[in-house]
Amino acid sequence: NAGVTQTPKFQVLKTGQSMTLQCAQDMNHNSMYWYRQDPGMGLRLIYYSASEGTTDKGEVPNGYNVSRLNKREFSLRLESAAPSQTSVYFCASKEGSVATNEKLFFGSGTQLSVL
Amino acid sequence: ILNVEQSPQSLHVQEGDSTNFTCSFPSSNFYALHWYRWETAKSPEALFVMTLNGDEKKKGRISATLNTKEGYSYLYIKGSQPEDSATYLCASPGSNYQLIWGAGTKLIIKP
Numbered sequence: 001n002a003g004v005t006q007t008p009k010f011q012v013l014k015t016g017q018s019m020t021l022q023c024a025q026d027m028n029h030n031s032m033y034w035y036r037q038d039p040g041m042g043l044r045l046i047y048y049s050a051s052e053g054t055t056d057k058g059e060v061p062n063g064y065n066v067s068r069l070n071k072r073e074f075s076l077r078l079e080s081a082a083p084s085q086t087s088v089y090f091c092a093s094k095e096g097s098v099a100t101n102e103k104l105f106f107g108s109g110t111q112l113s114v115l
Numbered sequence: 116i117l118n119v120e121q122s123p124q125s126l127h128v129q130e131g132d133s134t135n136f137t138c139s140f141p142s143s144n145f146y147a148l149h150w151y152r153w154e155t156a157k158s159p160e161a162l163f164v165m166t167l168n169g170d171e172k173k174k175g176r177i178s179a180t181l182n183t184k185e186g187y188s189y190l191y192i193k194g195s196q197p198e199d200s201a202t203y204l205c206a207s208p209g210s211n212y213q214l215i216w217g218a219g220t221k222l223i224i225k226p
Contacts, residue, residue, distance in 0.1 A: 042216030099212045101147040103161030
């Protein structure tokens with residue numbers, strides 16, 4: 001059982017380049033999330049998806065877009081990367097709706113550097 | 116946006132010693148409190164999800180308590196082992212049910 005699979009693990013971009021972070025879960029979970037983690041700060045929510053075809057902004061959505069094309073996959077796109085987007089990105093999912101008190105399952109993270 | 120605070124920021128503990136650290140959160144409109152363990156180069160993993168005032172949960176040598184009236188939770192580790200070295204994260208849902216995360220307590224166990 002793979003759980004939450006996130007790719008790539010590492011990426012270096014130049015300012016202005018674009019890329020997509022991929023996330024897939026095989027647990028039939030309804031809710032999926034993208035977080036960023038910066039030194040000395042808690043995880044900050046970028047976007048989330050309550051179900052297939054729906055997405056909502058989190059705390060720090062500027063500069064990002066997301067797509068939830070099916071129940072398994074939730075991708076995060078940086079259209080024009082900026083140095084401020086250098087961070088570790090985590091995808092997560094949970095079984096129920098966004099309002100339930102269930103634990104999150106996390107991917108292994110993507111370390112992104114924007115030069 | 117509510118603030119979730121964790122203390123201390125980092126902690127060095129001798130192997131075999133017991134330790135504890137704190138997560139504080141606004142006590143009004145409390146919904147739940149999550150604890151996660153995050154080892155370097157791995158995914159954060161859930162330890163506990165707590166909802167009731169006075170609740171106490173245990174997983175092996177790790178336990179947690181919850182006081183929703185005063186807005187804090189303690190995580191205890193009994194007889195620390197090198198494999199306990201990790202960052203421990205707590206989080207609580209905000210008004211839109213999305214988790215607000217503390218910055219974590221980095222625990223280093225010295226052999």
